[in-house]
Amino acid sequence: MKSRAEVVIIGGGVIGLSIAYHLGKLGVEDVVVLEKNYIGSGSTFRCASGIRAQFTDEANIKLQKYNIERWKRLSDELEHDINFKQSGYLFLATSEEEVEVFKKNIKLQNRLGVPTRLIGMDEAKEIVPPLNTEPFLAGAWNPEDGKASPFHVVYGFAKKAKEFGVEIYEYTPAVDILVEKGEIKGVKTEKGIIKTGIVVNAANAWAPVVNEMAGLKRDFIPIKPYKHQLVKTEPIAEGQIEPLTCPPAWNDSYVIQDGEDGGVICGTGLEKLTHLDDVQPTYDFMREVLKWATKIIPALKYVHVVRQWAGFYAKTPDSNPAIGKINYIDGFYIAAGFSGHGFMMAPGVGEAIAELIVKGKSKVPLDWDWYDPHRFERGELRSAAFQIG
Amino acid sequence: MSDKKNIIICRCNEVAQEEIEALIDQGVTDIEMIKRLLRIGMGPCQGRTCLPMVISILSRKTGKKPDEIKLPATRIPVRPVPAGVLVGEMESDGNEE
Structure with missing residues (x-):
């Protein structure tokens, strides 16, 4: 196992792997994904496979319209057939x-x-x-809405990420996050410590456990x-x-x-x-x-x-994910709490987080204020994202 | 007997020995991923016929002992049941009440 990485992503579901793929594509070397079980095992492989832009608020509609454009090209991009169909x-x-x-x-x-x-x-x-x-x-x-194979999407992102040099460690849970003076210093796993300055919490249902590892209150983002x-x-x-x-x-x-x-x-x-x-x-x-x-x-x-x-x-309380930087700790990012929409949002969210890390901003039409991870502490709630599949 | 294209391991979804071996050769050696990429053990037999054979192929090709390879989860209802029976509108022999 590597002892140093530029970015460590905790969570090997479709979101973590999409982030890893997009970081690799942007030329970031030394990206590590930690997955406590096998990739896709948490929520992605259990989803109903639907992809839609039929939401009822501007932020989610815009993001999903963009995502459908990404889904259309994804098989070609990953050089693996993910079985995307615009079946509506x-x-x-x-x-x-x-x-x-x-x-x-x-x-x-x-x-x-x-x-x-x-x-x-x-x-x-x-x-x-x-x-x-x-x-x-x-x-x-x-x-234009549709569906794809969660199995092949996860496999495709992982395969392509590895070609870019990303290392994916399965059956390797993160057990602690090392933080000094408000900065990320590393991630401790059962197999050793990986020094890093950047951690992404992509653990979805397990995200509060990961926030706690970083010394934050378990439920400051209530997932x-x-x-x-x-x-x-x-x-x-x-x-x-x-x-x-x-x-x-x-x-x-x-x-x-x-x-x-x-x-x-x-x-x-x-x-x-x-x-x-x-x-x-x-x-x-x-x-x-x-x-x-x-x-x-x-x-x-x-x-x-x-x-x-x-x-x-x-x-989350408003069924919208928490996506962005966590301001309390330098180098700590989150994309979690997808409330049933992680699969359909994965290509664009992975791209946006990767660009945020590398360039400090993103061209993806993702409304950072809407998905702000700190909104719950301020007592703000968005209109509930329209759920289902 | 060496025509692996014609040796069917998963009868429900028609997966041949050759496809399984090709995937293992590509580096996919986790039975959970083999199952999902080839859709083995997810048809009407729910893996009763095929998964033990997949384990023996995996064991032979990777050197792992068969008992080190964990069987994927068994899903209810274990054997296929018509939806009408499960909602109580049909008898288990498939006739309507």
Whole structure:
């Protein structure tokens, strides 16, 4: 293991690896990623794979519009097929009031260049052939949203980062961060100390533990692990439920066909504040999610469920991540608390943090004030980022 | 018997021995990553057929002892069950109530 590095990133999920890749691309030598388990194991490999610009506030829409442009080019950039598909997101309204809310959101999205439109149920049925159209009045449809393979994205970022000289140490937890006179001096691992002047906390649900290692209060950025679960069915014919299809009023339930094997991933808003070791799937979730999924797509009744798993939404009080410099310690940065949106935000966030470290600013349209890690201490909350997949 | 293209290790997702060995040769030696990149053990059999064979290939190619290679997590419902049964609308033989 290296004894010195220019930057040490704690957390080998999609965010940490994207930061490492972008630092390597900018020519930073000696970047180390520390991952306590295997890469992707924390939250990335447990996500539902969706990527969207259909948010309801300016900061997230702008960032995600940019991210979709990045996702389109990412397979070429990484020279690895990450299976990105612009299969769209289809939100479904169950009431006139909701249709009005959709219209308002669409107006904002259109103003910022995201081509979402309100569609009728005939068109929705063409997009998702087995959809139960009867309960719904209209859909908000953005054909540019999509999905990608979390497995191949993590592998692709890691592979390319290594080509740039980044070292990725798996099964190597950080145990302490060395700070002297308000400056980062190094990171202690179970396998030795790595001297460095810059640490990035990319540990998402585990980020408070890492902040504590640096001598900060554990919850000065209040990120809490909420257990979310998914079930997955056997493969069905291609082209049945390609977009993420979600009636938000039905407890944020959604269905989406996996872009690789064609199985249907089913999620719902049933969540539980838990501890960092609890990724145990539960039977109450299985029943709840399938109740909604079979209402959205009745034919799913006849499809076999093959897998269920759990992971964390690393949630902040306003469901927006903490991204930027931590002002108390020179050389300490954070990109964590993604509240279920880390996967879809990873390319742009990695680029922005890498540029911030190297150049002190970034050309990524990321609103640093909006995501300011210190906002919680000041008692500021953003409007809650629109959740789901 | 040496046509590794035709030796299927994962029957659910049709993964051949050759693909697994090629990935190991590229340096991917963690069973968790092999499983995900090739989608082994994630189909209807949930790894019961294939993962022990992947372990033996890994063991042969890397020199690790089979019992040093940890099996990936087993996921419920263990065997495939129709969604209609799980929501209580169908009998377990697949007939509607």
